[in-house]
Amino acid sequence: MKTTDVAVPLGEDYPEIREGVRRICADFPDAYWKDLDEREAYPTEWVKAMTAAGFLAALIPEEYGGAGLPLRAAGVILEECHNAGCYAAAAHAQMYTMGSVLRHGSAGQKAKYLPRIASGELRLQAFGVTEPTTGTDTTKLKTKAVRDGDHYVVTGQKVWTSRALHSDLMLLLARTTPLDQVVKKTDGLSVFLVDIRTSLGKGLEIRPLKAMINHHTTEVFFDGLRVPAENLVGGEGKGFRCILDGMNAERILVSHESIGDARWFIRTASRYANERIVFDRPIGQNQGIQFPIARAYAAMQGADMMLRKAAALFHAGLPCGEDANVAKLLASEAAWQAAEACMQTHGGYGYAREYHVERRWREARIAQIAPISTNLVLAYIGEHVLGMPRSY
Numbered sequence: 547m548k549t550t551d552v553a554v555p556l557g558e559d560y561p562e563i564r565e566g567v568r569r570i571c572a573d574f575p576d577a578y579w580k581d582l583d584e585r586e587a588y589p590t591e592w593v594k595a596m597t598a599a600g601f602l603a604a605l606i607p608e609e610y611g612g613a614g615l616p617l618r619a620a621g622v623i624l625e626e627c628h629n630a631g632c633y634a635a636a637a638h639a640q641m642y643t644m645g646s647v648l649r650h651g652s653a654g655q656k657a658k659y660l661p662r663i664a665s666g667e668l669r670l671q672a673f674g675v676t677e678p679t680t681g682t683d684t685t686k687l688k689t690k691a692v693r694d695g696d697h698y699v700v701t702g703q704k705v706w707t708s709r710a711l712h713s714d715l716m717l718l719l720a721r722t723t724p725l726d727q728v729v730k731k732t733d734g735l736s737v738f739l740v741d742i743r744t745s746l747g748k749g750l751e752i753r754p755l756k757a758m759i760n761h762h763t764t765e766v767f768f769d770g771l772r773v774p775a776e777n778l779v780g781g782e783g784k785g786f787r788c789i790l791d792g793m794n795a796e797r798i799l800v801s802h803e804s805i806g807d808a809r810w811f812i813r814t815a816s817r818y819a820n821e822r823i824v825f826d827r828p829i830g831q832n833q834g835i836q837f838p839i840a841r842a843y844a845a846m847q848g849a850d851m852m853l854r855k856a857a858a859l860f861h862a863g864l865p866c867g868e869d870a871n872v873a874k875l876l877a878s879e880a881a882w883q884a885a886e887a888c889m890q891t892h893g894g895y896g897y898a899r900e901y902h903v904e905r906r907w908r909e910a911r912i913a914q915i916a917p918i919s920t921n922l923v924l925a926y927i928g929e930h931v932l933g934m935p936r937s938y
């Protein structure tokens with residue numbers, strides 16, 4: 547297929563999916579998320595409801611018990627969650643982490659894990675890549691896995707491994723060949739499926755990491771953890787490619803959450819601007835209130851179009867690195883623009899927890915930092931699209 551043959555749907559595509567997600571999310575109103583935020587608790591009931599409806603298995607092929615839907619449909623699910631005021635990050639990694647197993651797992655691994663992930667029996671929501679000392683410089687990560695008979699012995703530390711305490715499995719990126727012994731720095735990294743349940747206390751320790759948002763993120767310590775060699779995904783030393791392959795899908799999926807956030811903020815801000823009377827008139831009558839919301843709406847619409855394009859190219863199997871990165875940049879910024887407009891529109895009440903704006907404002911900010919920070923997206927565009935020198 548050629549780029550010129552790709553069609554982009556406009557309007558509310560996947561209406562039945564949207565309606566189904568809205569119905570579930572209606573049972574989990576703002577007060578539910580506020581309560582969880584205050585208790586730093588995990589949305590177990592919401593995740594169960596989304597799993598039971600099959601939404602978290604959207605991308606798992608039908609032969610493994612999933613819905614086998616296109617990436618755009620999965621994105622629509624996440625967008626509607628955020629549009630409804632829910633926080634899909636509690637479970638979204640299940641969609642893109644699973645992709646590494648689907649694309650690079652052996653037939654045995656797929657048969658063993660995918661049906662149980664699809665049914666909700668197993669959660670694969672933890673993705674251990676980032677490390678405290680190396681950050682974005684992934685190929686320098688220090689966690690190592692050394693082959694010992696039919697096992698690998700893992701030693702090292704991860705940080706910001708979200709949902710590890712609410713997941714059965716973790717996808718782990720570790721170095722199997724030391725950096726000074728590889729030709730390319732991206733060689734010698736390997737991906738493993740770690741069974742968290744059987745590993746805890748046997749070389750695996752997970753500590754919650756207090757954060758600005760209720761993201762259930764953790765620090766993970768590996769001290770001689772033995773991982774069966776059969777849990778190696780995609781071949782020894784090929785882990786970086788395995789992770790990289792999923793990046794466009796990941797960017798496209800999380801961008802949908804940002805679009806959902808932007809819709810929630812714009813709707814909430816517009817409503818409040820109409821309702822709040824100051825100086826005997828609705829504050830929305832003032833252009834100083836109206837225009838930032840309108841500007842955020844325009845930014846959201848632009849980002850949404852770009853996102854639809856990226857998803858359509860992805861679905862057609864065409865290169866979409868540029869589009870996925872541009873969509874991610876624009877969507878995360880549109881969400882933040884809308885969050886800021888909503889906060890400012892609410893004045894002091896934006897800070898009142900019962901209005902839910904401050905919580906959602908905190909949550910929306912993360913899209914510019916994780917899973918990839920804005921500078922790295924810009925560096926991709928600068929280097930790979932515009933042909934400028936690599937900055938790192």
Ligand SMILES: Cc1cc2nc3c(=O)[nH]c(=O)nc-3n(C[C@H](O)[C@H](O)[C@H](O)COP(=O)(O)OP(=O)(O)OC[C@H]3O[C@@H](n4cnc5c(N)ncnc54)[C@H](O)[C@@H]3O)c2cc1C
Pocket residue numbers: 672673674675676680681682683705706707708709757761763912915916917918919920921922925937938
């Ligand atoms: C709530 C939360 C959840 C997360 N969940 C996960 C998870 O589940 N799994 C996981 O593996 N990681 C996770 N992360 C980590 C996240 O992916 C990283 O924080 C992010 O990629 C940035 O890495 P860093 O924090 O080490 O920043 P650093 O690499 O230290 O960078 C700091 C700043 O410098 C900028 N910078 C660095 N190098 C360059 C350069 N060459 N050019 C321009 N700017 C540069 C970065 O863009 C950033 O703004 C999470 C983080 C947070 C906050």
